[in-house]
Amino acid sequence: MFDSLKERLEGIFSKLRGKGRLTEEDVNDALREVRRALLEADVNYKIAKDLVERIKERCLGQEVLSSITPAQQVYVVVYEELCNLMGGKKERLNFASKPPSVFMLVGLQGSGKTTTAVKLALKISDSHKPMVVACDLRRPAAVKQLKVLAEKAGIPFFGPDEAGSGDVLGVAKKALRYADDHLIDVVIFDTAGRLHIDEDLMAELEQMHKTLNPHEVLLVIDAMTGQEGVNVAQMFKEKAGITGVILTKLDGDARGGAALAVKAATGVPVKLVGVGEHLEDLEEFDAARMAQRILGMGDMEGLLEKI
Amino acid sequence: LQKSWFGLGSLFSGGKIDESFWETLEEQLLLGDVGVDLTEELIAKLREVAKGSNVRDASELKAKFIDLIVQKLEEIPGMGKPIEVKNKPTLVLIVGVNGSGKTTTAAKLAYKFKQQGYSVLLAAADTYRAAAIDQLKVWGDKIGLRVVAHKVGGDPAAVIYDAIESAIASGRDMVIVDTAGRLHTKHNLMEELRKVKRVIEKRLPDEPSESLLVLDAVMGQNAFYQAEVFNEALKLTGVILAKYDNAAKGGIILAVAQKMSLPIRYVGLGEGIEDLEPFEPRAFVEALLS
Ligand SMILES: Nc1nc2c(ncn2[C@@H]2O[C@H](COP(=O)(O)OP(=O)(O)OP(=O)(O)O)[C@@H](O)[C@H]2O)c(=O)[nH]1
Ligand SMILES: Nc1nc2c(ncn2[C@@H]2O[C@H](COP(=O)(O)OP(=O)(O)OP(=O)(O)O)[C@@H](O)[C@H]2O)c(=O)[nH]1
Ligand SMILES: [Mg+2]
Ligand SMILES: [Mg+2]
Numbered sequence: 001m002f003d004s005l006k007e008r009l010e011g012i013f014s015k016l017r018g019k020g021r022l023t024e025e026d027v028n029d030a031l032r033e034v035r036r037a038l039l040e041a042d043v044n045y046k047i048a049k050d051l052v053e054r055i056k057e058r059c060l061g062q063e064v065l066s067s068i069t070p071a072q073q074v075y076v077v078v079y080e081e082l083c084n085l086m087g088g089k090k091e092r093l094n095f096a097s098k099p100p101s102v103f104m105l106v107g108l109q110g111s112g113k114t115t116t117a118v119k120l121a122l123k124i125s126d127s128h129k130p131m132v133v134a135c136d137l138r139r140p141a142a143v144k145q146l147k148v149l150a151e152k153a154g155i156p157f158f159g160p161d162e163a164g165s166g167d168v169l170g171v172a173k174k175a176l177r178y179a180d181d182h183l184i185d186v187v188i189f190d191t192a193g194r195l196h197i198d199e200d201l202m203a204e205l206e207q208m209h210k211t212l213n214p215h216e217v218l219l220v221i222d223a224m225t226g227q228e229g230v231n232v233a234q235m236f237k238e239k240a241g242i243t244g245v246i247l248t249k250l251d252g253d254a255r256g257g258a259a260l261a262v263k264a265a266t267g268v269p270v271k272l273v274g275v276g277e278h279l280e281d282l283e284e285f286d287a288a289r290m291a292q293r294i295l296g297m298g299d300m301e302g303l304l305e306k307i
Numbered sequence: 308l309q310k311s312w313f314g315l316g317s318l319f320s321g322g323k324i325d326e327s328f329w330e331t332l333e334e335q336l337l338l339g340d341v342g343v344d345l346t347e348e349l350i351a352k353l354r355e356v357a358k359g360s361n362v363r364d365a366s367e368l369k370a371k372f373i374d375l376i377v378q379k380l381e382e383i384p385g386m387g388k389p390i391e392v393k394n395k396p397t398l399v400l401i402v403g404v405n406g407s408g409k410t411t412t413a414a415k416l417a418y419k420f421k422q423q424g425y426s427v428l429l430a431a432a433d434t435y436r437a438a439a440i441d442q443l444k445v446w447g448d449k450i451g452l453r454v455v456a457h458k459v460g461g462d463p464a465a466v467i468y469d470a471i472e473s474a475i476a477s478g479r480d481m482v483i484v485d486t487a488g489r490l491h492t493k494h495n496l497m498e499e500l501r502k503v504k505r506v507i508e509k510r511l512p513d514e515p516s517e518s519l520l521v522l523d524a525v526m527g528q529n530a531f532y533q534a535e536v537f538n539e540a541l542k543l544t545g546v547i548l549a550k551y552d553n554a555a556k557g558g559i560i561l562a563v564a565q566k567m568s569l570p571i572r573y574v575g576l577g578e579g580i581e582d583l584e585p586f587e588p589r590a591f592v593e594a595l596l597s
Contacts, residue, residue, distance in 0.1 A: 036343050042527035045337045108525060109550060109578070110406030139578070140445035145438035152437070197554050222406065226340040226527025228555035249405060252490040254529040277405065277436075 004296035005037040005078070009071035022070060027059045030074045041255030041294045044230045047264045055081050067306045075295075076303060082291035086260055090284060091269040093124075094243065096215050099185035100176070101128075104212065106205060106240050107220040108232060109193030112248035112274055114142065116220050117190040118149040119274065119282040120246075124186060125155065131184040133175040134159035135168050135208070136192035146190050153279050156184060168192075168204065169211050176212070189214075196235035205240040217242045218271070221258065223250045229258030230265040237266045247285070248274035255294050322365045324357055339556035339595045340527050345565070349376070373592050376561070380588040385545060385570035387586040390416070392425055394514040396474040398482045398507055402500060402541065403521035404533055405488030408549030408575055410439065412521050413485040414446035415575065415583035421450060425480040430470035431456035432463040432503070433487035443485050450580065463487065463499065464506045471510050491536035501540050517544045519572060524550045524557035534563040548586065549575035556595045 012029050031052050038048040058077050064070050095101045103120070105113045114136070121130040132150050134157070136142035143159045150157035158175040160166040172189060179187045189212065194201035209217065219233060219242040236242045247259045250273045259270050270285040291297075322328070329350060336346040353372050362368045380386055390399060401413045410433065417427045429447050431454055433439035440456045447454035455470040467484055474482045486503070489496035507516055518541040522530045537543055546564075548557050551574040560571055571586040 039337060039343050040528055042340075042529070045334060108553070110408060110523065112406060139442075140449075141438040141441035144441050145436075148437040195550075195553050222523075222525070224404070224523075224526045224529040226525060226530075226555060226559065227338050228340075228525050228553065229527075231554060232525070249490065251492075252404070252529070253492050253532060254527075258527065 005033060006071070006075055006295075006297060008033040008037070009075055010069070013069060013071040013074075022059055022062050022064060022073070024060060026070065027056060027074070030059070030071070031056055034074070034078055037295055038257060041257035041296075042224075042226050042229070042261075043257035043294065044227055044261035044265070047230065047261045050264075051081060051085065068303065072303055072306075075297070078295065079291055079297065082260065082294060083287050085264050086287040086290060087263065087269050091244065091271045093271060094215050095128075095186070100179050101186045101216070102176075102189070102212050102214040103186065103216040103218060104189045104191060104208065104214045104240070105218050105220050105246075106191050106236055106242065107193065108195060108222070109139075111193065111220045111222045112246075113193065113220045114146050114190050115149065115277070115279075116218075116246055116248060116274055116282065117146065117188050118153050118155060119279050120218075120272070121150070121155040121186070121188050122153045122279050123272075123282050125153075128186045129156075129184055130186040130188055131156040131158055131175070131179055131182075133157075133172065133187060133189045135171055135189050137166065137168060137171070138192045142190075142192065149279065156182070169207060172208060172212055196232045202235065202239040205236075209241055216244055218244045218246050219262075219268070220246045220248060221262065223247050223252065223256040223259070223273075224254040225258040230261045233262040233266045233268065237268060242266070242268050244269060244271040246270070246272045246274065246282075251275045251281070255296070256290065257294050259290060260294060324363065324365055324368060328365055329354070335596060336558065339558035341556075341558035341595070342528055342531070342562050345562045369596065373589070373596065376592045377588045380561075380564055380571075380592070383564055383568050383570050385572070386564070386588060388545075388570065388572060389585050390420075390517055390572070392420065392480050394511075396428070396471065396479050396482045396511075397514060398471065398484065398511060398516040400484045400486065400503070400507065400516065400518045400541070401521060401547075402486050402518065402537055403488060404490050407488065407521045407523045407526075408547075409433075409488065409521045410442050410446070410485050411578065412547055412549055412573075412575055412583065413483050414443065414450065415580055416573075417446075417452055417481075417483050418450045418580045419583060420481055420483075421452060426478070427452055427481045427483060428470055428474045428477075428479050429454040430467055430482055430484040432466045432484050434459055434461045434463055434466065435487040439485075439487065446580070464503050467503055468506055468510060471507070491533045497536065497540050500537075504541055518542065519545050519547050521547045521549050521575075522557075522560065522563070524548050524553050524574075525555040526557075526559060528559060530559040531562050531566070534567055534569060538567055538569065543569055545570045545572035547571075547573045547575065552576045552582070557591075558595055561595075
């Protein structure tokens with residue numbers, strides 16, 4: 001993997017040890033490494049640029065603390081800025097005051113929507129009676145995939161009468177009626193994967209949104225996503241009104257900088273993270289942990305205590 | 308939905324070569340997921356070219372830059388080369404991380420070779436993911452090809468073994484194997500692939516078999532590590548760039564190609580069965596700079 005930012009900053013500041021203030025020159029050298037680390041973590045170029053500017057302002061002229069090294073000092077500022085950007089508070093799902101709550105999962109092809117639909121249902125099934133609905137009528141065996149997973153998790157499932165038949169809106173409306181009749185209080189819609197630049201399919205989502213009036217529209221995005229993540233999020237926000245993000249496949253070694261960029265570019269918070277293929281592998285999003293991951297950081301807690 | 312395979316850029320459309328030109332170029336490459344290291348390397352090279360050849364005009368430099376990258380890509384053996392059906396059966400193993408596009412790509416390849424008159428067998432070696440076998444079978448039915456499959460949860464190596472036996476018995480030209488998605492960081496799953504590879508080599512010792520990694524065009528820097536680890540496990544014979552109909556530029560494959568000397572063989576350009584084309588270095592580089 002990439003060298004951690006910490007090691008690189010230590011390298012840069014090894015000459016400058018001790019007193020005085022951080023000079024512009026020291027800070028510029030350090031910020032080059034910060035920028036590199038952000039880009040290597042797939043933080044969007046433009047977001048990284050803004051972020052580095054802000055970090056610079058905060059570092060310049062700072063008094064060098066005696067409790068920690070200058071490298072550590074810069075590194076704490078970077079960390080704090082990342083945490084700020086991703087939002088400090090825990091983001092909860094928005095349930096309807098009058099059931100049923102309607103959730104929609106949307107996103108690019110293969111990002112993890114179908115799996116996450118069932119994971120999500122399972123996660124809230126302690127306190128709710130959720131149902132999953134198959135509204136991907138395009139991809140081969142997509143309906144079956146959701147059905148198999150739902151059965152495995154013991155979650156009620158609703159789909160079209162026959163695979164490959166019916167229209168998305170028709171199925172969606174029937175599903176809501178079914179939910180009413182069966183005391184289902186959360187209805188989770190799985191949708192077909194689509195590209196953010198595909199106008200027809202994005203228009204279909206707009207339609208679905210109008211019909212369903214969802215309480216949550218969750219963008220399911222792969223942690224491995226690169227620079228295009230920002231545009232993906234912006235288009236899904238514009239066309240599908242996303243209210244939250246679920247970041248998947250964090251069980252790999254991707255740094256996940258796209259998550260940060262998505263929040264920065266759209267203001268839509270990450271609410272949950274997928275950490276495996278099993279149906280239990282869905283966790284709350286933790287901004288602090290994510291910041292550390294993006295920067296490949298070690299023990300921040302210990303460092304923060306010294307300040 | 309049309310991919311801008313050819314959409315020439317405004318960046319180089321003329322004008323002076325000054326610092327802001329270099330900055331814009333850097334931005335373009337970084338936004339295209341080329342990665343910091345390779346971007347710096349390429350820009351350093353281009354600066355040399357600009358100095359050495361007294362090029363003054365940006366569009367002239369652009370042509371040189373494209374040539375430079377294209378030439379480097381074309382030096383890699385097998386770049387853009389379609390799969391060759393040499394022996395009977397030629398085996399094609401499709402691998403990659405979760406959701407990258409393997410199953411769809413396997414079906415597209417099967418269709419392509421069937422169209423060319425070859426007899427093809429599909430093997431459903433993803434016995435793990437829910438409805439993965441059904442997904443491949445739906446494609447098989449559509450194309451009119453037999454799919455060799457076992458039960459859910461079965462041994463992938465056994466499926467492949469059966470498919471090879473069946474292909475030999477019926478004299479087929481090709482076996483195309485779909486495998487389960489796996490993150491390259493999961494050691495046991497990568498070990499499973501090594502085992503699959505051993506089974507293939509044992510049964511088809513003389514045949515050249517293809518191991519192709521499917522990368523999603525929207526992926527960023529992590530794709531490089533995927534390629535590294537899958538290559539280490541399987542000695543890949545190439546990469547397929549799926550979902551290139553996305554607006555993402557897929558620039559990380561430049562690093563994959565150059566640093567690992569891995570050829571890019573095909574690009575996926577949509578969800579339809581026909582949406583697969585051989586990789587064209589020039590078209591790719593031009594799109595990257597558009
Ligand atoms: N390792 C890992 N794999 C995941 C995770 N979430 C989903 N997957 C896998 O990613 C692949 C794609 O997941 P799906 O749920 O089918 O994705 P999708 O967005 O519904 O795909 P389409 O419907 O084809 O657009 C599957 O192999 C899943 O098992 C995760 O958090 N970690
Ligand atoms: N737009 C577009 N979508 C594609 C392309 N190739 C595959 N897809 C879609 O991407 C999604 C995932 O494709 P799959 O073939 O199921 O991917 P996979 O790698 O087999 O997934 P797992 O088996 O779950 O790991 C599906 O919705 C496909 O329709 C492509 O070239 N362009
Ligand atoms: Mg799905
Ligand atoms: Mg598959």
